[in-house]
Each structure stands twice: as structure tokens, then as C-alpha cells.
Amino acid sequence: MSAQASTAGQPALTPNALTVLEKRYLKRDTSGKPLETPSDMFRRVAETIAEPDKKFDKKADVKKLADRFYEMIVSFDFLPNSPTLMNAGRELGQLSACFVLPVGDSIEEIFDAVKFTAMIHKSGGGTGFSFSRLRPANDLVKTTTGVSSGPISFMRVFDTATETIKQGGTRRGANMGILRVDHPNIMDFIMCKADQKLFNNFNISVGLTEKFMEAVEQDEEYDLLNPRDKTKMGSLNARKVFQRIVNQAWENGEPGIIFLDRLNRDNPTPHVGEIESTNPCGEQPLLPYESCNLGSINLGRFVSEGAIDWSRLKGVIHDSVHFLDNVIEANKYPLQQIHDMTHSNRKIGLGVMGWADMLILLGVPYNSDEAVKLGKKVMQFINDEGHAASRDLGQKRGSFPNFIGSTFDKKGALPQRNATVTTIAPTGTISMIANASSGVEPLFAISYVKNVMDGTKLVEVNPTFEQLAKERGFYSAELMEKIAEHGTVHDLDEVPADVRRVFVTAHDITPEDHIQMQAAFQYHTDNAVSKTVNFPNTATIEDVENVYMLAYKTGCKGVTIYRDGSRDEQVLSTTKKE
Template sequence: AFMAAVEANGMYDLLHPKTRQVTGQLHAREVWERIIHGAWKTGEPGVFFVDKANHYNPVPHLGEYEATNPCGEQPLLPYDVCNLGSINLGAFVRDGEDGKDGKEIDWNDLRRVIHLSTHFLENVIDANQYPLPEITELAQRIRRIGLGVMGLADLFVKLGVPYDSEEGVALGGKIQQFVDEEARIESERLASERGVFPEWERSIWGPDETAARDAAGERIRPMRRLRNCNVTTVAPTGTISIIAGCSSGIEPLFAVAFMRNQAGSLMPDVNEDFVGIARAEGWYSEELMRKIAETGHIDFPEVPAKWQRVFVTANGIKPEWHIRMQAAFQEYNDSAISKTCNFANDATEEYVEEIYRLAYRLNCKGVTVYRDGSREMQVLSTGSTAKKVQEGHAGKESVAATADLHGEIAELRTENERLQRIVHDLESENLQRRQKRSRPEVLRGTTRRVETPLGTLYVTITEDDRGQPFEVFMTLGKAGGALMADVESLGRLISLALRSGIPIKEIYRQLRGISSDRVIGLGPNKILSVPDAVGIAIERWMQEKQGIQQELLPQPGRGGPQGIAGQTEVAPMVAQPTHTGESGEQMVLGGMQQTLSGACPDCGSQLEFAEGCMKCHVCGFSECG
């Protein structure tokens, strides 16, 4: 209804999610233009075509989809769950006579693994222990699973097929059709042994007499006796693909090569398939590999044109091909796809709108975009974005003298704030040399309320007469027993550290980013655990006391972070120096940082925005868990 109103330049109804009554109207084109502007400016919001998702809802009599998870691949009903798993497609390329370049897909082995994986995910439904009885009941009634894939880019490379080609899109669709059909065949076999899922008769798979139908009274799916209402999903594989050593999801290659900082030495890390091909064809050299790693591309005369075409990376692919590949997989997918469509920095809002409309026309259930350089915390170094930013600043020759004065004032303010931080740090270091401070009779403090995955947390930070933090007291809602004991012990240890001279900034760094199996909030408001919530409370206290200025990550060869003139907004988290990380390892990409955004909270390396999530290629951190 919304997209039809966009096309007609008309109004659309706002429906109450419970009563389905019309509560108001908005002009569709105005809302659409705001969506497009936001996506162009920041990459958010993604779009979820809820009507298309609901058209293929396997059990519409149990409810409608209202939204999807942030990564976009799994629409769910209230209290619904889905067990996800992914198959590494690159592992099924074998030497053969009929395939490209002497290689072919082992379809029989892939079929065997699809059946095993479907059986495994079906068993997980019964093995799981769910947190609420409503979840347990619905999981047992519809038995939804989501078998997906990863390593598609690796498979294309091994077969010598370019990602952004008609052949690549056709092969992607063929693979997903095979996965979808074989998973369903196994689900039918399981149904013959264990019975169909309890809601089968009224589902879109049920018999003609009782099956759910569309508005025109037509069947949505042919009748099939299935054990599971859904069997396929293409979910994010940021972490598991790193464990498996393959490319993520159905995304193209992130990079052919990068420089990895290992124990203080920069070492080239080049795609293994690329190295293998170079050795086999006789054009491998250490010097070439280093040049590729340092520059981030393979546009060198030593690399044959054929392989330059095959080893195309995410930012070298036009947005249309991203969407066409997503649509090819969506055609044979029960749920949806987690995928990012990459744009160059100079892409216009009209181009973004064109891609959103293309996704709708090709029957994608949603779309996520990312324009190079569209987020403030993106690393600016040797990539095309950094060059354009530098050229943009250099080209402003007509700036008036007043602007120069404003710039000088901003620099002086920044320097003043820097000196204030130095003074504060020196005071903290001075406190470190002392023994545990005795507690005064009276202390003043402030209490902050923070929502956590386990309830509302109240954090009180007291200060001495010099304004230095002294103690921390915490109460977690109405929690009692072991949970409250844990919270109290955490407060006591923090207080002991503060009274012993440990800087509060160090305590903050230890707490912030600790994750757990329960998370609340989205984006910058995401809280990963109770310790993370304490870190947030401390962070707010530090912002209030001295200010934490948002900074860009250090640019290679530029001598440190470059400030943004006039920027005063406090960042939700201080960017960690790129040399940190317990393993002493990070990624430094040359020329391939267009998809990077911010620092990893675990190891300090750069994050990539792909499959709708921020993820780290070094340590495996993923915003989506």
C-alpha cells in the first residue's frame, strides 16, 4: 500500500498494530524522500517491504509480520524463533572436466550436506530450552528453521566467474534453488517419520481444503507435507565465516589483500585462492603480493585481466549487481536476505532511490545500503573517500577571512580541552602513587539510571572534595540473591580501584563492550550486559565532568587523529587507538577502506559494514552477535 501511494504521489493510512484501525494519514512521497535522504546520508534506515514478506508468511492465521530483525533476513511473529545455520559453498568446488577452468560444483556432496544440515536444525528445535513458554509453544507448532549459505564469493573465484555478471547472477540463483528444494525434500522425509508441523493444515503448504490463500483466493505455495513451515534464510555470517575461513554470506569479496599488523610488523595478507592461482600460472612474486596488500587493489600489469575481473571486491561492483544477486537468492528463499548494497561516495540521492525501487521491483523483501564515507567515524586514510575529502578542503579557496578566524578559535578551544584532559590525567596519575585513600565522613555524588538486559540499574558515583571519583554504589532494580551479590561485588571492586588511585578512564575501558547472552537497545543505544551498562554510566559521568571529544581514527602517515572543525557532539564511545588489542593484531588496508566504519570494541581494528551489520575481520566481533 505504501509503495503504491509513493507511485501515485498520494496519502497512505497509518494503522494501529493491534486493532488495525486507521489512526492517521501521511503523504507517502514525503516519507519516502526522507527515507532516501537518511539512507544516502548515513546508510539508515534500511527498508523492509512488509507486504511482500507477509504474502509468503507460512502461517498467516497465527499473525502478521510487523517488522524484522536489524539485519533484515528473518521476519518473525510475536514469540517466534528461528534456528539458523549456513553452508560454506566454496568447500564444494572440485576438479572436473565440465566446470569452468577445470573445476565444477559437487552437487551430490552439496545435497548430502543440505540434508544433514536440515535434519540438524530440525533437531535443535527440540533440544533448545526457550526462556518463555510462549516461545516454546510457537516453536513446536510451526518448527521454523533457516538454512543459509556463505562462501559464495569464494565459489565464484574458484570457478572463475565474476560476481557482477549475468553468469554469476544465474549461478547464484541456481545454487539457492538447489539448496531450497533439497532442504524441503529433507523436511518432507522428516515429516514422513515424525509428522508434519502442527499448524500445517492451515498453512500455505496445507491441503486445498484448508490452506491459507492470497487475497484473490489463489494458492501461494503448492501443497507439500513438510516438517518445517520455513526451511531457508540467508543470515549474516560475519563471525562464523571468519571461523570457517570463507567469504561472508552472499557478499562479494571484502578485499583481495590487506596489511596485517603482527607483533609490530606489517605483513601482507593476500587471498589464498589468488595466491594459488598466481603460483599455478607463474606470475606470483613477493613484490607483487606486497604491492597488492599495500594498495588494496590488483590493477597491476602482472595480474591477467581475466583475474582482475574475477577478483572484484564489494566497492568495485555497481549497486545494481548487488541487488540483482540478492533478488536471485530471494526468489528461492523462504525468509529473506541479509546483504549490503555498496555505493561510491559521490552517489546521489536519486541513485539511492533508483536502487530502492529496483529492489522492490525485483521482489526483494528488504534492502540495506551503505554509501562510502557516509558515517562520521569511518576511517579516512588512503582510500578514495579520503582523497575526495582532502580535495574538497583544498578546493575551498574562496573562504572568507572570518572563516579562518573561526577555525583558529576552534583550534584554540580544542587545545584548551586537550590541556584540561592532560591536567586531569596528571591528577589521576598522582593519585596512583598514593595508598588507599581513607573515606571522608561526607561525600557528594550523582546517581544515574541505566536500563540493562537484567533490569534497571542505578549507579551512584561519589566524588571527593577535589572532584575526583571516590566510590561507586550500584543497585539492580529489585534483584536479590546471587544477582545482587554480583552487582555489589562489582561496585566494591570499582570503589577499591578508585580509592587506590586507578584512573576511572581505565576502569571504563575494562567494562565497556563486555557482552552477554542478553542484549537490549539498538545501534548507539545497545547495552550488551550489566558491566557494559556500568561502563556507560561512567562514560556519562566523564562526559559531564571533562568532555570526551569524538575523534577520527589515526590516518597512516598523518601523525595522529585529525579533528573536525566545529564538531562538539560527544561520541557514544571513544575510538580506541588502532594499535590496541590483546593479540597485537589489526588490519591496515590500503585503498580498500571504503566500507570501513569505526573501531572494533574488542580489538580496536577497523569494522566493516556488511550483511547489515558492523563486523571485524580480525577478531570476529559482530554487532549482530
């Protein structure tokens, strides 16, 4: 696992990681033959991202910094998001994973957004949109005296465009579609993915307001408003709408929910604009035309002799913030508006992967109070040190240009280089490269099959478990097969009880445990936390409802659930279902 990664200048790659890199990350010739090795790639990234230091200090030792960045990446202490690995130092040069685009209420604005989406997807980025500004279906169109087809029908155009681009074979285009709960077409939106053939390039979330949540609690009606002029177009019972959302999520995992007022309560630059959407996986709220680059620290690498190595962690946090701030400079943006917005807020998203690995190495079960407490503590440390690093940069390089009038300015804070510093990304691919558990998720299974692009299937076995089984003398090929069948060890007597206690998987723990961990990390994260709450197939609609309410009550910014077997296609699955 990650803790075994090399620090001698060469990456310790699993065969699966090598396959992913060769297929999608390394420079290749026209016949598809790699033109660089993985260490060449990491070197290319480190050198490109060290270079901007010269802008701020003519005497900067860029070579030394590149060596430091290289060491941090090649050892898998830290990895930037995929577009930075793929594109740094190359012609495309687009380094961000997350974008939000505005969708205005006119044909010109809608199709501008479609074009901008295509440009972003080509470069490996994901896009989020709010469709809440679009007039509802059957509303008047003045210039033609016809009627509008409404937000859901326009979403189809984005979906089709995404399907067609497929990101040039590197990454599938990903979109987030958000509609405010007070939009007159909200019921159609909630149901728009009920047919599993539709909107496969979209994640959808309903934008909930505090007013709506209060109406749910009081079992009251709330108003539906025409976005054009805010006139009332009807009203609905809030509890019924909430239940429809929950029913649909139980049925096939969507829609998710996001709490719009919470995103805006934490908006550091309300004087620049209102947050109406997040990126595709929900962890990064952004203003229209903003982009953000993410990076994740691999926590499994910071356990030494059964304890967290805080001082080494601190050093890597500071270097990671430096790295991500430099990415903003080295980035080639697909649009001038995006360049300008990103440079004026300078948001970065430092997060973690390997949280479950860290807990296993510390001997703490994921579903314990101790783990929740520790999660809060680790994230507080990363957030505090991350902000300290951003202040240091602010002193040397100046604050982000929108600082005056920002919430930092109003609090009388010191210079701050970045409007946000922390985000917990899913780390879907980079955790695979680093052979770490993803984000703040528990292990999905001790052994599972992962479907990647082109229908390739990769078998993953948790390496710490395998190593431990060998050391403790309970390893056998038959047992490993049995575990792959089960996807869990919790009911296998062949595995010693203390090992079973620590090797819990997503399905061994309750949905409430998932939410408690999400809330623990959210507490000290500027942006949001990407997390999927897994339910067994037998979960009831009430179980889902309780979790949506718990997410609200524990201060989460949104929630995404998945009930096993509720969708035809699953990204991750245990071997049992193959």
C-alpha cells in the same frame, strides 16, 4: 581458503579463526584459559545435536550420526550459527541466533519485552521488534491522564539495556527496530539515527506497505493511523517520505526498508499471526515469540575440477536440514512462550556462505549474467532439496504442529517438518571461522582489516588469490602490499587480465549488480536474504533511490545499503583507512 579445509578429522584453521574461537567460542576456565580445542568444540556440537534422534527412533545410531555431523562441520562443508557452536552441550544451551519479541502498547508489556531482550542477549541471540503498536508521542495515557512519550523514546530503553548487557562478553547485543510507514511518528523514526551517538545497538528499518509504494509511484498522499484504534491522524506525501528515507540512508546507511506485505504474503502460518518484524540483520521474518536457528553450507567446498559437485551438495543439504531440525529439540529456550512458538512452527534457516569463492573457482565473475543465473539455480537446488529433506522428516517425525491451516495445508502439500527451510544469513563470524567469503556477498576486498570485539584488528588476505599469484608467478610482497592499499586488483597491470576479471570486489561492481544477486537468491529462499549494497563515497542520493526502487521491483524483501565512509565506525574496512 575453504576448499583446503581438512577432511581428516581436524579443522584447518587460520590464525584469525583460531583467535576468534579462543576468545569467544571455546569453553574456558575462570582465568580465560581454553578448556577445549576447536575439534573438541565441534565434537561437542555434533554429539549434542545428534542426540535428539533417540526421541524419534529408539534404535537410532546416534554415534554414527554424530560422526557424520562432525565430519560435515570440521571440514567446513556446513556450519551452524554462532550460538549453536558456543552453547550446544553446555549449561546455557541456547542455540538460536534470531528472535522476534512483541512490544505491546502498555508499560507492563514494554518492560516485559525489555526483560526478555536482556535474557536473549545474555545467551548470544539477536532480537527484532516492531514498535508500530505503540501509541504515538503526545497521545493520551488514560490511567495517568498524562501523555505518552512515543515509540522512539521507548526504543532508548531497549538500547540502553542492550548496551549494559553486552552479551556477557561473547556477542554484542543486536536489535532490529521496525516502524510501519503509516505510524504517526514515522518522520522522527527515520531521523532517529541521524546523530551517530544514538541507537548504536539498533539496526532500523521502515516497514513499507504495498499501498505506500503505490502512493510513491503515483506521487500521492497516504494516511497516518493511530495504532490504538486506526483513526486517521494526518497524511503525508508518499514520495516525500520515501525521499527522506533515501536521504538518510545516503547520509549514514540507515534506515533500511522492509516490504511488510511481501513478508506476510510468504508467511506460512497466517492463521497463527502476522509478521511485523525480522531479526537484526533482516534475513529472518518471524512471528512474535518465534526463534529460528540458522546454518550455512559453504559453497566453495563444492567445486570439483571446475564444476559443481551436485550430488555431494545434495547429501550435505539433507544432513543440514536434519541437523537444524534437531537443534530445535536440543535447544534450551529463554522463555516458555518462545519454546512453544518455536516448537509449533519449527522454522529453520538453511543458507550459504562462500558464494563468491564458488564463482572464483568456477571462473565466473560475480557481476555477470552467468553468475546471477547460476545463483538462482544453486539456491533453487538447495531450496528444493531442503524441502524434500523436511518432507522426509515430516513423514518420520510428523509435520510442524501448526501445519493444519497453514499455506502448506491449503495447497494440499505432503507432511512438512518445518514451516520454513531456507534463509540467507550474513555469516559474519562463521565465514571467518571457515575462511570463506561471507553469505552471498562478493569479496569485500582482496586484502582488508577486520575489527572484532575489544578493538582487536585482524588482517585478512584472500587465500585463493595468494595461492594463485604464487602458482602463476606474479606473487611479490610489494604487490601484496599494493593490493592491500587499493583493496581491489581491477586497475593493477601486474595482475593478469583473466585473474582481474574474476577477482572482483564489492566496490568493483555496481549497486545494481548487488541487487540482481540479492534478487536471484531471494527467488528460491523461503525467508529473506541478508545483503549489503555497497556504494562508493561519491554515490548520489538518486543512486540510492534507484537501488531502493530496484529492490522493490525485483522482488526483494528489503534492502540495506552502505555508502563508503558515511559512518564513523565500519565493521569492515580496507587497510587504506586504518
